[in-house]
Each structure stands twice: as structure tokens, then as C-alpha cells.
């Protein structure tokens with residue numbers, strides 16, 4: 001636990017040492033004010049009482065004490081403003097800094113980690129906690145230290161009166177504080193148990209609040225169903241939280257009576273003593289002091305409990321930031337501008353983490369340099385998985401993938417990925433200008449209008465992009481004001497331009513023309529045929545119109561290579577390819 005508190009301090013210190021010092025100094029100085037106030041209250045009241053009986057002697061003293069008390073109030077006010085201001089600055093900055101760290105961490109995780117449900121739980125909890133927990137821990141620490149300081153300072157002023165009573169006042173809140181600790185653990189355990197439900201709720205919320213899910217959810221009348229599921233989840237959360245909160249309130253009320261009863265008794269004793277001695281100043285100081293001590297002790301315990309609870313929750317944030325980042329074995333090579341030998345899959349076997357059955361089993365084939373290979377096979381045959389291995393999002397469990405005769409691990413990850421242009425099945429539609437939608441394929445070209453327009457031209461997108469009000473600087477999508485929405489096929493052309501803009505030596509085209517009209521598809525296939533830069537390409541497609549012109553076709557079935565060769569060779573051999581081709585061709589007749 002203390003390790004987490006240290007990390008919070010280090011984190012805040014890294015954001016702004018000045019603000020941390022200012023908040024700490026203001027807190028500690030404020031903590032010393034009550035002792036001075038108690039002392040001056042006693043002095044002022046006694047001086048006034050003395051002045052009433054013998055005015056000449058005590059008038060000046062009473063005024064001086066009153067002036068000091070007033071100065072103390074002004075100091076308290078100014079320290080309060082300074083404290084609030086510096087804390088507000090920290091509060092506004094901290095969530096952003098943490099969000100950036102969470103984003104940076106997420107950027108270093110592997111695809112495998114992202115495909116684990118636990119990662120989403122951790123990510124969601126971390127994001128939720130980042131906004132406020134660390135600052136609460138810091139202010140909690142300050143409150144504990146300040147309350148202890150206040151308590152000690154006031155106690156030294158008051159202890160003279162009655163040690164036994166001071167001890168009783170201090171110990172009375174302990175039972176309520178212990179109950180608080182117990183309920184903190186229950187709250188934390190309940191939140192932990194709700195993690196999956198909360199994730200489901202986030203997903204349901206996403207389904208109802210997203211333009212991409214609008215059509216299906218409304219057409220299939222899913223709104224009442226999704227709302228009902230969400231309501232049942234939130235009712236469950238609420239019932240659990242209510243049980244805990246009400247239990248805590250009952251115990252706090254009961255055990256809190258101990259401490260308020262003790263304070264009341266202390267005040268009554270002090271009144272009785274003043275009646276005997278006539279020391280009204282001491283009585284005033286005592287009453288003020290008892291109130292301060294009780295507030296300090298209860299702040300000490302309440303903040304201690306909150307500190308403990310926040311510490312439990314902080315584990316989620318630091319747990320996510322500490323997630324292991326599996327080291328990828330990488331070399332130093334970069335892909336050359338044009339391959340000389342090509343790509344070879346040699347006896348590649350792969351099983352997804354946590355699964356038992358391999359999805360690829362001894363896959364071997366070669367794409368010679370500059371050739372266009374096509375992967376075909378039924379849904380789930382393993383085509384996209386092969387691409388995830390080529391891009392090193394996963395590592396094969398057996399066999400090797402070679403580019404230009406060298407295993408992928410001889411290349412640096414960056415060097416390899418910079419050498420691959422790709423359009424994936426689930427390509428992104430960036431809510432950003434056309435320039436970025438295409439330029440993201442090679443960020444170094446973001447300002448190169450010529451290359452961006454050339455890529456758009458090659459995929460037949462330039463004509464419609466030129467009709468946009470600000471040309472390639474027009475924002476696409478509907479999330480931001482002024483954004484232009486494209487049709488599905490237009491978005492796919494833009495994604496294809498993104499794959500081509502870097503003129504990478506390796507080109508991956510996973511269903512690149514699925515949403516594109518027949519005339520445009522023919523044009524694009526022509527472009528892909530004459531990519532011209534000598535790229536070695538791997539095409540995944542279900543439409544044989546796209547496949548038949550490939551130099552080499554690999555037919556996958558349940559993770560194995562069933563047959564391979566050119567279109568003509570495969571048609572001649574009369575195997576699976578020929579029969580599938582026949583089926584599709586029949587559909588057009």
C-alpha cells in the first residue's frame with residue numbers, strides 16, 4: 001500500500017513540483033492555525049472578562065488579542081484560497097496526464113493482450129480511476145498529516161486541563177474508523193465483482209449511442225431490449241451499493257455516538273470547572289479546542305479510511321500501467337525498397353493463446369519478389385491469421401516466415417512494418433481530413449499533397465475527393481462539425497489509397513474491393529496489377545474476379561494448404577478452387 005502512495009507522490013511530483021509544494025505548505029500552515037486560534041480565543045475572552053471588572057488594566061490587552069485573532073482569520077482565508085487554487089490546477093491537469101500515460105501504455109500492448117477480456121477490464125478500471133483517485137490519495141495524505149499536526153498542536157494547549165479526557169476524546173472515534181475500514185474493503189470487493197457487468201453496460205451504452213450501430217439497433221427495434229438489459233444491470237449495481245452504504249451509515253451512526261457523547265461530557269465537565277474557578281477564558285479555549293480536536297481526530301480516521309480505500313482502487317490504475325510488455329525478439333534490418341527474393345511461409349503452425357486447436361498447421365508457400373499472390377478459402381480457414389503473423393502481431397508457434405531469405409525476427413519491428421502497406425478487412429474510417437486518412441499510411445508524407453493526390457488517383461478516388469469543399473483538407477466522418485460522410489465504397493477506396501501511398505515493398509490487401517462497385521473494382525484490380533513499384537503483394541479475397549489474375553493462388557482449408565498454383569493450373573487440376581470458381585461463375589450466368 002505504501003508503495004502505491006509513494007508512486008502517487010512521484011507521479012504528482014513529475015507533473016508539477018511547484019504545485020505539490022504549494023499545496024503541502026498551505027495545508028501544513030493551515031493545520032497550525034487552530035492551535036493559535038484556541039490559544040488566542042482563551043486569551044481574548046479572558047482579557048475581555050478582566051476588562052469588564054478592571055477596565056484600565058486589561059483594555060489594551062483585550063484589543064491586542066482580538067486583533068491577533070482577526071489576523072489569524074485573514075491568514076486562514078488567504079491560505080485557503082492558495083490551497084484551493086493550487087489543488088484545482090493539479091486536479092485539472094492530472095487526468096489528462098494520466099490519460100496520455102494510459103494511451104501510451106495501450107500503444108505498447110500486443111494484439112494478443114488486446115484480445116484478452118481482462119485487458120479491457122483493466123483498461124476500463126484504470127481510465128475510470130485515473131480521473132480522481134491519485135489526487136484523492138494525495139489530499140488524503142495531506143489531511144491525515146494536517147489533522148495529526150492540528151491535533152498535536154491543540155492537544156499541547158489543552159492537555160494541561162485533563163489528560164484523561166483528552167485521551168478519551170482521541171480514542172472514541174476508533175471503533176467507527178475500524179468499521180469504516182471494513183466497509184472500504186466491502187466496497188472495493190463489490191466493485192471488483194461488478195467489473196464484467198460494468199463492461200457489459202459500457203458495451204450496451206456503445207450500441208445505443210453510436211452512429212455506426214444506429215441502423216441495426218433501430219430497425220430491429222433493439223432499443224427497448226438493450227435499455228431493459230442496461231436497467232437490470234444498473235439495478236443490480238445499485239442494490240449492492242445500497243446494501244453497503246446503508247450498513248455503513250447504520251454502524252457509523254451507532255459508533256459515532258461514542259465520540260460525540262465523549263465530547264459532550266468533556267464540555268459539561270469544563271463548564272462545571274469554570275463555574276468553580278471563574279476562568280471563562282479557559283472555558284472558551286477548552287470548548288474551541290475540544291471541537292478542533294474532535295474534528296481533527298475524526299478527519300484523521302475518515303481520511304485514513306479513504307486513503308486505504310483509494311489505495312485499493314489505485315491498484316487498478318498501476319496494475320494496468322504495470323502490465324507486462326512482452327519483449328519481441330527483433331533484429332536491426334529494415335525492408336529494402338523492393339524485395340529481391342520474396343516472402344516464404346515455411347511449415348508455419350499457429351495456435352491462438354489460450355486455445356488448444358491450431359488454426360494454422362504446417363502452412364508452406366512462397367510469393368516470389370514482385371509477384372501477386374492470392375489467398376482463398378472458406379470463412380475461418382486462417383487467411384487473416386497468416387497476415388497477423390506476417391505483420392508480427394502474433395508469433396508463429398512453429399515454422400518460420402522469411403522475407404528475402406531472412407526470418408522476420410532479423411528485421412526491426414519498425415523496419416518491417418514501415419515496409420508493409422496494408423488494407424485490412426476492418427479498415428479504419430478516421431474522423432479526420434482526407435489528407436490524414438491517406439497520409440496515415442506513411443506519416444512522413446502527411447504534408448506531401450502530390451503523393452496523397454497520386455495515391456487517391458490510383459484507386460479512382462480523386463474525382464470525388466476533388467468535389468469536397470476543401471479538397472484533401474476536408475474532414476471526413478460525422479463526429480466533428482463540417483465532416484463529410486462517404487459511402488462504404490468511397491471509404492474503402494480511401495483506405496486503399498492509404499495502403500498504397502507509402503509505395504511499400506510488401507502490400508497486404510485483405511478484402512480490398514469488397515465494398516467497391518464492379519466498374520471501380522475492375523479499375524482497382526488493374527491498378528493493383530500494375531502497382532509498378534514492384535511491390536510483392538498478398539491478396540485475400542472471396543471474389544474470384546479479384547483472385548483469378550493473381551500470379552500465384554494458395555487455397556487454404558481449415559488451416560492447411562489444400563492446393564496452390566496459377567489460375568490456369570488450378571482450373572486444370574479440377575480441385576477445390578476449380579469447383580468454387582465454377583460455383584461463383586454459375587451465379588453470374
Ligand SMILES: Nc1ncnc2c1ncn2[C@@H]1O[C@H](COP(=O)(O)OP(=O)(O)OP(=O)(O)O)[C@@H](O)[C@H]1O
Pocket residue numbers: 115352355359377378379380381382383384385386
Ligand atoms: N483472436 C483470436 N483468438 C482465438 N481464435 C481466433 C482469433 N482470431 C481468429 N480466431 C480463429 O481462427 C480461425 C481462423 O480465423 P481467420 O480470421 O484467420 O479466418 P479467415 O480465413 O480470415 O476467415 P474470413 O474469410 O471469415 O475472414 C477461426 O476459427 C477463428 O475463429
